[in-house]
Amino acid sequence: MSSEEIFEPKIVAFVCNWCTYAGADLTGTSRLKYATNVKIVRFPCTGRIDFLLLLKSFAQGADGIIVSGCHPNDCHYTSGNFHARRRWIAFRSILDMMGVDVRRVQYSWVSAAEGSKWADLVNNTVADIRALGPYTDYQKVADYLEKEVQDGEA
Amino acid sequence: MKIGFYPGCSLTGSSREYNESVVAIAKVLDIELTEINDWNCCGATAAHSMNEELSMSLPARIMAMAEKQGLTEVVVPCAACYNRLKVTQHDLKDETKRKRVSEILQLPYDGSIEIINVLQMLEKYGAENIKAKVTQPFAHKVACYYGCLLVRPHSILQFDRVEDPQSMDELIKVVGGTTIDWAFKTECCGGGFSVSRTDLVAKLSGNILEDAADRGAEALIVACPMCQSNLDMRRGAINKVIERPSDIPVIYITQAIGLALGIDAEELGLKRHFVTVEL
Amino acid sequence: MSKIGVFICHCGENISATVDVERVAREIGGMEGVAHAIDYKYMCSDPGQTFIKEAVKKYDLDGVVVGACSPRMHEPTFRRACAEAGLNPYLCEMANLREHCSWVHEKGEETTEKAIDLVKMLVEKVKKNKPLESIKVPVTKRALVIGGGIAGIQASLDIANTGHKVILIERDPSIGGHMSQLSETFPTLDCSQCILTPRMVEVAQHPNIKLYTYAELESLEGFIGNFTAKIRLKAKSVNYSTCTGCGACIQKCPVKKIPSEFNAGLGTRTAIYVPFPQAVPNKPVIDRVNCNYYKRGACKICEKTCQVGSIEWDKEDEIISEEVGAVVLATGFDVKGTDFFPEYGYGKYKDVLTGLQFERLASASGPTFGEIRRPSDGAIPKKIVFIACAGSRDPAKGIPYCSKICCMYTAKHAMLYQHKVHDGESTVFYMDIRAGGKNYEEFVRRAIEEDTVNYVRGRVARVYEKNGKLIVKGVDTLLGGEQVEIEADMVVLATAGVANCGSEQLAQKLHVSYDPYHFFAEAHPKLKPVETNTAGIFLAGACQAPKDIPETVGMASGAAVKVAALFSNNELVREPIIAVVNRLAPPLYSTCVGCFMCETACPYNAIEHEEIKARDGSLIRTIARVNSGLCQGCGTCVAFCRSKSIDIQGYTNEQVYAEVMSLLND
């Protein structure tokens, strides 16, 4: 298989500043290698992550998304990651309902000490999304969001 | 209690008494043993020393036959066979190996069968239930010798403690015996070298016998035909190399339990030993 | 149209080796709204910062993006530089081109392209940044030190001596920790207690130190400069204000066979007890688990013997609350027992000891008054074997890391043994001798050359008992793997140093991160060894990783200075990363509908109800308001807000959307 045939997915990672961002820093200081497909957007806490943002990302043509924060009980802000987890569970069914393959969202915990776990998470996600292929029907999500906004105004 | 049964070659030959005692106690404990149809040799040390695929294919056929017969759980008294079957089952979790073996066998194999050793079978049967059937307590001070193949590799067998295991000791206590705490429970007796390197077997088995004797054991209790034949049949060679020649008998756990259950020594094959058993 | 300056750092070669930095600068330079883009070898250096300052002025920049290392490293540096040039520091952002790019990818096209994307993201974000004013908060100039071992003692004394108040809490009935259990210390062989006890007394008497023994942290709320610590004072069952510490009760206590923690299980203690003679405070507590009265409701002999009536049977745990501005974690470490090694007897042999137990045997205050005697029969061992790396560097059964202190204390143990048992033979089985440190190597050489300790390079396969001897089956790998069998009278395992029990739960109470082995994680492995990721919480000693006394004391003093530095300000500047509820001109006032979902989400009770009243005082609407003092900026409320009325400064919806979109739209 020649290089141009390999599908390079676009993956956005929403991570918290205290655990996963620091963990990803450790991956760097430990010089562990991983795929270039994933770009990190830094948040104070996964509790901050508004899952509509994930939809927007899909609508804009993201092929996959990583959400990662502190392990349960380790949240820098006590409970942000629990809120995030609860919201994720609800959100997953919405995704499902909308016909978005939930496997495109990788929800994980990476602590500040888990540099190698971050590298693995990225590589595995890239492999998984590659297997799933490019995300095509983002128009669906876009329409849904359109409707959301209208409802919001109404 | 119903259970599948794989005797293996030595139990039909050089270790007949092991087979006889297993069958005898099964009868008394009314455990119904269903022998695997047309079973073959597991390949033992010879196979895995010479060829990996062979060492996997032979046990694989045994288990395939058992599956075909609809067995879900099989007891394997011979520690060597037990070890080979368990290890093969583990190795065949690997897809490629499994494919290769099934194309060799041309038999369906799904590796679903639960392989257990005699000690596990008796544990399952239940200490209390055994106790209830004891007629003549096995009132002897013995050394339980487990050898290598029952406990190692622990990561795969997941049976008892890898050093200083206890399950056999527990069974002996159940039938009224006492066991000594000694140092050679899991040291190797020389295994497959019985014929090819009798000198090494004599040396290794010698160490084991000496420690058991020093600590005042009346008998060695085993659950492996190889250990038994090395320690029993090779006693002549052993006694030439150890300081204090020893006449400690080496009997199978099933024979010890058989005696406690009041089964006649003849029926338990106790007359077949080289070192006379007077217990 | 914004005017943004972009500065790409080579970081020596750390970035430029895998990322084509010139190309990054070139391409970004062409972006809409970018007024100036350059690359330079060391952006954080003085000339580098000067470039930024000058550019801010020259191009009248309204935003700066520095593509360099992790913002966790240099964000403050560059924001300060911008501020000095008159640009609001919060209009400066960093793109992480080192930890998240050049160090984790191979040299090549896609690595450079990722770098470009990362910078673009931040450029788009910065366009949406708003100037922010940092928040000032008061500092409570009182420190909480958790753990009364040498680390906690040193930190407490150093802080107290700067004139600040210290609250020191210790889980056990006495301070002193592991150091008080040690016999002599390497490499000087001076008596551990002789150098420690004066410090313990000093702590007890220091006017600035409030000592709570038999106490544990219940919870910690708040933030740097403003913590509230809830402390559980476990019921001692003895009134310390009246107790004279005469010890009569201890003499009379009928329960005498409790294994003594202080003697690592080798000696015994009573149910009402003082852990050791030099304890501070030197007053007893009742161990309710073992006390006859608490077990069966009868006995009370101690009460009868007590002249001053200090026994308080019905005393209950008490929870007190203390306001502190900083916390020092000094909870120390523990050693694995001998029981986890199948091949060394699962701990069933009485004469197979841990290093800590040997310390007690060798200690003048120990169960044998410093004579090396076998626990089994009290005989003096003529042959002794020390096994190094018992559990350390052992991924299979122990822990993969090196416990660091064992090489030295094992050499010391062998040396002490030779000094005490002149006709004795000692053998040390080792893998490597790690004696880095002042006079450490010399110390080990002395053990080998002068004290004739027999060092054998190889591990021990098994230890078993035979005729009252311990048979040690080892190997000498330097003789090509020659087996070595020793009939020993005693075996000492240098068991691994591990995190103290409960350290994981403590870390979670404090929201500090910890490593897979439950040691607390420092903020930076090199440059912030005593800080944690949580501002205002510092580390001292072996709770961070196994370390010896000199290192521990050094680290404790380091932590103390950090605290003192923090206390040198009356006010703290806090990042304005907090939530705000939007306000609009009447008649809208705000898009907030007052559902107060945010209130349910907030872990800090920072959401207040604001009543919007008309001139006549009539209530128009109640909306949410954020208390900037309490808000910690987690942003959970933002995700909860259905009407998008609450947002978090520095990470506004606008900003993060901009980032994501820039990433996907190309």
Place this chain on the structure above:
Amino acid sequence: MEHKGKITDLQSHTGVEVMRCYQCGKCTAGCVLATDMNFPPSYVMRLLQTGTKENYIKILGSNSIWLCLNCENCLGRCPMEIDIPKMMDYLRTQAIKENILHPDSKPIISFHRSFLDSIKYTGRLYELGLIAEFKARTFRVTQDLTIAPAMFLKGKLHLLPEKIKDRMTMKRIFAKTIENVKTENK
């Protein structure tokens, strides 16, 4: 001379990463036959780590790989969980393949071959046949002269082999595995 290829093969067949070994010697310390081996287990590991052809050949030509009883004491205690027994199995097959055989291997190989031959045709071990063939292969005519008859008297030996029905499968198994390898070598 570099010989890394062999090490990679070893790793892919056995999963053993020779570089994980940090030479603590615990395997050797507990090996029941270390003293009888040319090189004890930890030494074998070290030789492999050098990755040179000379040392690889040294190992194949040593008695160490043949004396290993696969008792797995080493594996049970190795802090790095290196599967030395599995590695020994592999090295044995390599030694046979490359036909670099230490004299000590002769009786052991003969025994294994006799053993396998005896089950190849019948499907089950025929002990009398095994002993006979072994004696023939090794010319140890006098060995166990007393034991065999005694076994017979105690009913521990059959005069005739037990045969299984499905001997076709047995034939196939041998043809597709061990004999397959033999032909490769020719």
